Amino acid sequence: MLKKSTLSAFMAMILAVSMLAACNGDKNSAGQTKQEKTEQKASSANDEIKKGASQMQAINKQLLDALEAKDTAKIKALGKSINDKWLSFENAVRDRFPLLYTKVEKYEQPIFAESTMAHPDLTGMRENARNLQQALDELKTAKATAQKASELLDKAVKNYKDYVLEQADHLVEATAKFTAAVKAGDIEKAKQLYPDARVYYERIEPIAESFGDLDPKIDARIDDVDDPAKWTGFHRLEKALWKDHSLKGQAKYADQLLSDVKDLKAKIQTLKLKPEAMVAGAMELLNEAAISKVTGEEERYSHIDLVDLSANVEGSQAVYQAVIPALNEHNKALLQELDTRFRKMEEKMLTYKSNGRYIDYTKLSKDQVRELSQALSELSKSMSQTAEILG
């Protein structure tokens, strides 16, 4: 749950009518001769990308076979090979074909993440591997096209909006399952399902913030509300599950929560998103993670703060992925830096997983909390510079 002041600023940004395209202009018009010189370089980069994509496809094919044969050892080894291969030429791809870059990342990252688990989710991996194969096909035949900065920004917003819609869909589904368990009085099942729903909310929280009272209704903590008797939402149920150990009288909160997230989804569908709001939202997510998640304040009964923290980072990363093409025009060094920082953060977060789930916040040592906090601060400093694309 964010502060009200940031909320109103966020609203203002969404409502602001600003013509970004007008001030961006065409920054490349002066570089003709330079462009000629770089053409040769570009064609060798294209060759490298095509070669890399073919090699990656070959490994991915082996992975699909291994998935068919359910050979876990092989699956884990191939997941790593795919990632190593991708790392060896991803910079060239990001530089030349930023949109395809994000597409490949979208499928490659979960494959690699799953392959590091003791018991990888084979069904999910198979789907991602199939999609990856297609994305790599596109990469092999891709041609670079020059795009105007304003178009790049519009595209970024569209891509991000798609992501938000997808998350909102998942949020409704996961919340429906969770609230059904609550209403059935099944404490254990509800506890299992609670983190699943939280992930989708925490990834797009700043968007929910922009709809006035929906965020407090869905995500308020007990000290956020004036009158505890009117407290509703996820944390109301979290307290019932983990502190009161009773679901008595919780059905009405379950119904309310489901109806609120459905309401949220409907509102998101009609949302007009501005690039400023998107970039600000990415920062809000990291600030949230740094202020209430890394301190263990958000999920004070269930202690699943690492789930939220990771979701906040993922939500911010989605904005990063969306703005790669635009940022590519402004500041390549920053792209490289962000890529490294997100990767580092992901690797760090993986070490806090056990049996596919994040460990309890209370199990973290002081040093681990500080380390996480510092990694977030590094990420947030770099991320704050993405606003360059708005200049």
Place this chain on the structure above:
Amino acid sequence: MSDEPKKGITRREMLKWTAAAGTGLVIGASGLAPVFNWMEQKGEARRTHENAESETVAFHGVHQAGIVTPQQTFVYLVAFDLSTDRRSEVIALLKNWTVLAEKFAKGRLEKNPGNQWLPPKDTGESLDLGPARLTVTFGFGPSFFINDGKDRYGLAAKKPKHLKDIPRMPREAIDASKSGGDVCVQVCADDKQVAFHAVRGLINEAVGKATVRWMQEGFLSVPDGKTPRNLFGFKDGTANRSLTSRSAQETHLWCGSDEPGWMRGGTYMAYRKIQMFLDVWDRSSIKDQEDTFGRKKESGAPYGKKHEHDPVDLQRMPADAHVRLARSTGQQMLRRGYSYTDGIDPKTGAINAGLLFISFQRNPDQQFIPMLRLLSDKDALNEYTKHIASAMFACPRGIKKGEYIAQALFEG
């Protein structure tokens, strides 16, 4: 020389100078006339910032600023641990720090970007406050060169001869998390907000390359022309007067040709955070207090003498008196300590306070460690104090125009 006073030096600063440096020895004869002329003028120019020059300590010089600079009122010590293993990133950080430190020393702020969606470059709280004689002094700890047996940046061969952690001492209770560090930055200024602004800027710059290991702030008020006092109410640093001449500084303070090139003209900073049990002290008799030091409390005169700077007669002091033991080693160093307070001890409710002992010397193995050992063993003061943090840093020579700090270490 970094500490050449600009014309327009204030009376207060001049008096600090004469107190710390002895009349004119460091300033040089040619610098004296304008200073005396100035002293005839009436009124204080300080705090108006109309003449920022007079509040500016030169950034470039043979030696780093903040060492023989007359002591400012506030200090921040920040120790960083480097989080990068790349030499190029360390160099980039030192370059950026150098640019920032020079800017801050001149009382300038970072220029903000034109794009309103970006965060401001400068945090802004020192705007209109002037430079406040701000200095930034850099030092490198032993772990900067070799950490866990690893030559981190290929610089082990250039490690200064005497750079090592201060060995364990009797009675100490060192908190490792508030000790040591790869790089130390000492920021001093006459305005606490100005000092903090610089510290904050340097920390922000380090994000991603270094993390703050510990940070400590301190204060010290220097009465006009007199030796400052510690929180026990005694004069502290009386002996600094013997280090005012250039030749004495060459002998005792600045490293010479026996050190790697980048350290020649540099010095070693020794740091001990010493908790002082104020409540116990405040209930001790004046006689006990004076016996503990071997000096008179008010005048600072050594036992058996009348004035602070009269030559000491060790035989007249109790055998375990602080001054007697310290003087018996025959060693000299430049003391530049500050006092600190830190709320209350949550267990006892007593005030947490003490001394940030900071000394500069060219050979700590000879000048500092034996004295520390002797005092840790025998000093009557130990009844009222406890050493709780410790560090040693090698401070490179001064920065020439166009250079970054310790450039000669990386490129020499």
